[in-house]
Amino acid sequence: MSTPTSRSDWEALAASLTINNQAFINGEYCDAQSGETFECTSPVDGRLLTQVASCDLADANIAVANAREVFEAGTWSKLAPVKRKQVMIKFADLLEANADELALLETLDMGKPIKFSKTVDVAGAARAIRWSGEAIDKIYDEVAPTAHNEIGMITREPVGVVAAIVPWNFPMIMACWKLGPSLATGNSVILKPSEKSPLTAIRMAQLAIEAGIPPGVLNVLPGFGHTVGKALALHMDVDTLVFTGSTKIAKQLMIYAGESNMKRVWLEAGGKSPNIVFNDAPDLKAAAEAAASAIAFNQGEVCTAGSRLLVEKGVKDELIGLIAQELKSWLPGHPLDPDTITGAVVDAQQLNTVLGYIKAGEEQGALLVQGGKQVMAETGGVYVQPTIFANVTNDMRIASEEIFGPVLSVIEFDGMDEAIKIANDTIYGLAAGVWTSDLSKAHKTAKALRSGMVWINHYDGGDMTAPFGGYKQSGNGRDKSLHAFDKYTEIKATWIAL
Numbered sequence: 001m002s003t004p005t006s007r008s009d010w011e012a013l014a015a016s017l018t019i020n021n022q023a024f025i026n027g028e029y030c031d032a033q034s035g036e037t038f039e040c041t042s043p044v045d046g047r048l049l050t051q052v053a054s055c056d057l058a059d060a061n062i063a064v065a066n067a068r069e070v071f072e073a074g075t076w077s078k079l080a081p082v083k084r085k086q087v088m089i090k091f092a093d094l095l096e097a098n099a100d101e102l103a104l105l106e107t108l109d110m111g112k113p114i115k116f117s118k119t120v121d122v123a124g125a126a127r128a129i130r131w132s133g134e135a136i137d138k139i140y141d142e143v144a145p146t147a148h149n150e151i152g153m154i155t156r157e158p159v160g161v162v163a164a165i166v167p168w169n170f171p172m173i174m175a176c177w178k179l180g181p182s183l184a185t186g187n188s189v190i191l192k193p194s195e196k197s198p199l200t201a202i203r204m205a206q207l208a209i210e211a212g213i214p215p216g217v218l219n220v221l222p223g224f225g226h227t228v229g230k231a232l233a234l235h236m237d238v239d240t241l242v243f244t245g246s247t248k249i250a251k252q253l254m255i256y257a258g259e260s261n262m263k264r265v266w267l268e269a270g271g272k273s274p275n276i277v278f279n280d281a282p283d284l285k286a287a288a289e290a291a292a293s294a295i296a297f298n299q300g301e302v303c304t305a306g307s308r309l310l311v312e313k314g315v316k317d318e319l320i321g322l323i324a325q326e327l328k329s330w331l332p333g334h335p336l337d338p339d340t341i342t343g344a345v346v347d348a349q350q351l352n353t354v355l356g357y358i359k360a361g362e363e364q365g366a367l368l369v370q371g372g373k374q375v376m377a378e379t380g381g382v383y384v385q386p387t388i389f390a391n392v393t394n395d396m397r398i399a400s401e402e403i404f405g406p407v408l409s410v411i412e413f414d415g416m417d418e419a420i421k422i423a424n425d426t427i428y429g430l431a432a433g434v435w436t437s438d439l440s441k442a443h444k445t446a447k448a449l450r451s452g453m454v455w456i457n458h459y460d461g462g463d464m465t466a467p468f469g470g471y472k473q474s475g476n477g478r479d480k481s482l483h484a485f486d487k488y489t490e491i492k493a494t495w496i497a498l
Contacts, residue, residue, distance in 0.1 A: 005338065010104065011336055014336070017104060023055050024206070026066040027209055032055045040109065043110065044343070044379075045381045052198050052202075054228075059223070068160070070215070086133075087133070088133025088180070088183065091211035092133065094210055098207065102122050102172065102200055106172060124170075124172070124176070125173050129179065132184040139482065141154060142154040142155075144493075149498045154492070161190070164178040164191050164243075165229050166191065166192070169302065171193055175191055177480060179191065182240075182488040185488045188219075190220075196347060225249060230256065234259065238263055239264065242265075242487060266476060268477070269473060270303060270428055271303045271430030273430055274306075274426075274432050274449075276413075277319060277435040278419070279315050280438055282457060284318060286458075292330060293460075294306030299346075300403070301346065301404050307402075308394075327388065357403045358407060361389045361396065366392045369389065371386050387407045387408065389409050389410060390410045392409040420445060424450050430452055431470070432453070433459040452469045452478075464480050
């Protein structure tokens with residue numbers, strides 16, 4: 001079929017789509033050992049997409065055993081880096097070749113617009129796999145400076161078996177940020193997608209085999225966090241656990257690691273990112289456009305969402321008006337319409353969470369400027385208007401807790417010192433934006449912010465060369481860039497007497 005160009009094209013493709021709903025272990029699709037399944041329902045219109053295998057401890061044991069066996073056999077772990085690179089690039093090529101199918105699965109599964117599922121999610125996933133593959137034969141080991149009768153070598157080795165637990169908001173990209181460096185360095189991986197959006201992970205597993213990744217190197221176990229997720233976190237033969245999700249679950253995973261085998265745990269958790277606009281912002285309209293996108297893109301279901309807009313009081317009223325106007329173009333539409341840029345939130349539970357925070361904002365005295373209501377309920381899907389609150393203080397729940405929805409809290413400040421104080425007054429430290437024409441102020445503010453990423457005069461910048469991660473309770477470790485490879489390798493010192 002030719003590339004879909006209209007809503008009717010995408011709906012026709014959806015009607016003919018075959019959805020795989022099984023686990024993937026040792027190169028083959030299979031049901032959960034228990035035979036249990038869970039419902040996979042589309043937030044687009046509420047219809048049941050399929051019943052997905054619900055894995056638990058028994059499935060985790062089988063997957064880990066197979067992953068360990070193939071790792072020890074060395075068919076992938078001991079393959080020359082240049083050979084692994086070739087397979088990884090082919091894997092990326094296959095993701096791109098199946099872009100329409102993968103994008104459609106992503107949209108049906110978690111509600112994001114098909115426009116972004118294809119141009120952001122599939123493209124970003126393929127880019128992550130290809131970039132890691134391209135990098136692996138360019139990462140050198142080290143030779144220590146020694147006396148003439150000694151040689152000291154510092155070498156990297158794959159850690160072994162990696163369990164990767166990924167979230168529902170960017171299922172493909174988050175998976176591939178982890179699969180890229182973990183597979184490229186020679187590890188075996190068990191991928192546990194969110195039960196809210198498992199479909200693309202299940203499909204990608206087959207494409208990995210087609211690319212030449214040996215059976216057992218990549219396994220996919222759909223299921224719930226408290227069953228198969230917990231089983232992987234407690235497993236004595238999992239060497240490294242990587243996770244993206246909430247801070248609450250991240251803390252629990254650290255406990256499980258301590259209760260089991262002290263496995264390495266790398267966590268990318270929540271955010272409540274400040275987007276700081278000073279009176280001397282170089283382009284207030286550009287700041288408004290970025291602020292609207294930073295809270296409405298992906299329905300606000302973004303860990304780096306600019307959910308706290310800190311505005312110097314001289315431009316506050318003008319900026320709020322500009323953002324309100326910008327957000328009118330971010331009203332929800334049908335996700336399979338190529339012109340739609342805001343889709344459905346992931347499910348009814350998340351919709352109720354977002355609406356609950358909106359209610360809390362009003363009850364705590366914030367001023368509801370715009371939005372705040374569920375829309376398109378007649379479709380059977382779950383949609384909410386992008387929402388602006390003014391007169392917010394940093395102690396309000398809408399300003400201190402991660403909502404994971406399109407709810408913007410506008411907080412006024414007076415001067416750089418107060419802006420920095422408010423921005424850092426949070427348990428999180430993932431990302432931040434700064435808008436100013438003053439170069440010195442930009443640098444001083446960026447250096448003072450306790451945040452893993454700071455964007456100056458734009459929001460959500462960077463590419464695969466820049467590390468992604470945060471300070472404080474936003475987690476540890478970094479995705480993307482060469483720094484990501486640190487999570488998936490052991491460093492060995494070998495000292496030789498000549």
